[in-house]
Amino acid sequence: MKEIVMAKKPKMLADLFHEQLKDVFYAENKILKTLPKMQKAAHAKDLNAAFSKHERETRGQVTRLNKVFKMIGKPARGKVCDAINGIVEEGAEVMKDFKGMPALDAGLLAAAQAVEHYEMARYGTLRTWAEELGYPEAAALLDATLKEEKATDKALTQMAKSVINLKAEGA
Amino acid sequence: MKEIVMAKKPKMLADLFHEQLKDVFYAENKILKTLPKMQKAAHAKDLNAAFSKHERETRGQVTRLNKVFKMIGKPARGKVCDAINGIVEEGAEVMKDFKGMPALDAGLLAAAQAVEHYEMARYGTLRTWAEELGYPEAAALLDATLKEEKATDKALTQMAKSVINLKAEGA
Numbered sequence A, B: 001m002k003e004i005v006m007a008k009k010p011k012m013l014a015d016l017f018h019e020q021l022k023d024v025f026y027a028e029n030k031i032l033k034t035l036p037k038m039q040k041a042a043h044a045k046d047l048n049a050a051f052s053k054h055e056r057e058t059r060g061q062v063t064r065l066n067k068v069f070k071m072i073g074k075p076a077r078g079k080v081c082d083a084i085n086g087i088v089e090e091g092a093e094v095m096k097d098f099k100g101m102p103a104l105d106a107g108l109l110a111a112a113q114a115v116e117h118y119e120m121a122r123y124g125t126l127r128t129w130a131e132e133l134g135y136p137e138a139a140a141l142l143d144a145t146l147k148e149e150k151a152t153d154k155a156l157t158q159m160a161k162s163v164i165n166l167k168a169e170g171a
Helices: A002-007 A013-041 A045-071 A082-097 A104-132 A136-168 B002-007 B013-041 B045-071 B082-097 B104-132 B136-168
Strands: none
Touching (some): A013 B082, A045 A136, A082 B082, A104 A136, B013 B045, B104 B136
């Protein structure tokens, strides 16, 4: 009986790190497909420019993830992430329901911030795990992305307070 | 023709606010159902206690949402939120895949932080919109919840750095 139990390899932090890396790799690629649609839908110039900038940043973030996969000796592969699919689906719903309406930009902005927060949670976790696992270079790459996501979220918050909502109220 | 166009009421920020309030109401109730499962699964005492505390907090947050619905003269009703369903689904997957494994707590912690960040994004947006719409009392209630979510996320980050991950490595 002991052999059977031993045959089941205990799942460690390294396994979890790999799983979550695949999750966020899928998420980033999903976001890359979604950003042009959000950019096209946005009315406010600032928001349009923010989506365009974030698309460029996201490409750089995918490149960083490729490097992290290489560092841990695994192929860069994604795994379906229900969370980002759900978040993106909600954004798509807003685009459909508020098409041509004054509040569309505010809705797009909210959807983008939900995406940013999901990424912030994931990269924060991955960075901490990379440190624990003794991958300082991977941790530095993940931290660089985390900082970008936080900066994007902050910029979107500023936009939400100034331009967008006033427009949504028809002011 | 003009009448037909006018018949389509423009969707304003108030509509978006109501939609997102229903979204987060559904999310909080989903989280209330999920937290006891996460608490049961957690090994570390600190994490177990954190889930228990957050369950109590979440009940208070639902009460606040009920008040906000009342303030805007709408019934307290949820609307299926694909995002939280996806996030919770990922947490359930970790619970299944890492059951009895050393890294389970680290996985639960990561799942909980993804939930917190989703809520932080939504409450941040709702608070800003409440301010814009001239609902200062609703904004104050939403801000109180936002502060709780941020504090919970911070506490989980501290835990991730200290207890949990070392355990996940078998140290």
